[in-house]
Amino acid sequence: MSTAIVTVDRVTKTFTNPSGEQLPVLSEVCLELREGEIVALLGKSGSGKSTLLRIIAGLVQPSAGSARLRTSEITEPNPSTAMVFQTFALLPWLTVRQNVELGLRARGVAVWEREERVTDAIDMIGLDGFENAYPKELSGGMRQRVGFARALVVQPEVLLMDEPFSALDVLTAENLRGELMRLWDETAFPTKTMLMVTHNIDEAVQLADRILVLDNNPGRIKGEIRVGLDHPRDPRGAGFQALVDQAYRMLTDVGFDGGRSAFTPTPTTRPLPDAGVDGLGGMLDLVAAGGGRADLPELAGGLRFEVDDLMPLVDAATMLGLATTVDGDIELTVDGSMFTEADIDSAKAIFARLARAKAPLVGAIDHALSTAPGERLRDGFFLDLLRRGFTEDGARQQLRIAIDWGRYAELYEYDAAERLLTRHTVDA
Structure with a gap:
């Protein structure tokens, strides 16, 4: 087994609400990032993915447990770790070159070395010719390239990415993912391990060697998927699709509740999914049109939704007893079928009965x-x-x-x- 570069040991994180009470975000999370592997964190909104990433980056301190870089506990940002953000986070008054060299300036790197490393990073990430451009002159894809160059110029052992492709259009995101994998395969690439937060199952299967699925409220490791496919990976291949289905099954596995089923649910232990009635009804109508059962990956792909878009609707349907999830599929219950077939007044009566009870x-x-x-x-x-x-x-x-x-x-x-x-x- 390869060397563990980052170790997260029973990390728990709570935040204090305005009433002074503790709100759990992460609970007893354990994981390792090993040399030579890419790990994806996959989970619904509220599972604490970004909080966990920031703990590993040294930007947030855990309430209990520890995160270590090799043998040293992570208590602050360190030179061995860099981060790529979803929103680019570029300073608009600085040029591409000036944005890329920010980390080196902060670390006091000599001017001559700084200029050489910035030039190399800009060349490596495909920004040649844009060195003196300002962020407002760049497309979204080019701005995110600047974000990658700024992270890689410090030659980090650990590269952390918080949904780095989610703000991009489909083709640009696909191109950048390909560029990242090309760099990863180069022997001169300084990064030894990467951790990526994503809500895109296909992206996780395409890039990662291991996928860690988080449960939510609070976040905990629900399971691990070992990908085991060679790069480049064909999204249309049977093995690829089987892994996508496995991830969906794990995300929608209502059998995993951390032991909470023994307690009577309350408004705080079983929060309402962020799903409107119109969206819920629309999804159930689509399932009904397919015979009462639908493959979740196919349903999401056909609607061009991501996990964070579709899963609240699925969670709402299962909470209310309008549907169940089985092996990555969603299937209407008797109440769900009645709801989709009913006139408006009857549908409201069904919804009222289930909402009041569930x-x-x-x-x-x-x-x-x-x-x-x-x-x-x-x-x-x-x-x-x-x-x-x-x-x-x-x-x-x-x-x-x-x-x-x-x-x-x-x-x-x-x-x-x-x-x-x-x-x-x-x-x-």
């Missing part, structure tokens, strides 16, 4: 309103409770989703001006 926050709001004086409560009451388990933005997002679901189900109404929730009343 969506903890919707059920909690419905119950609270049924016992409140005048069957009305201000939204601040629910926000205060939600802040105990979510950040401020997270609490507001949860309430927004619950209002959307409850309105559709005609369980309750919401007056945004008065910030008031009231039980739904039927006009006489």
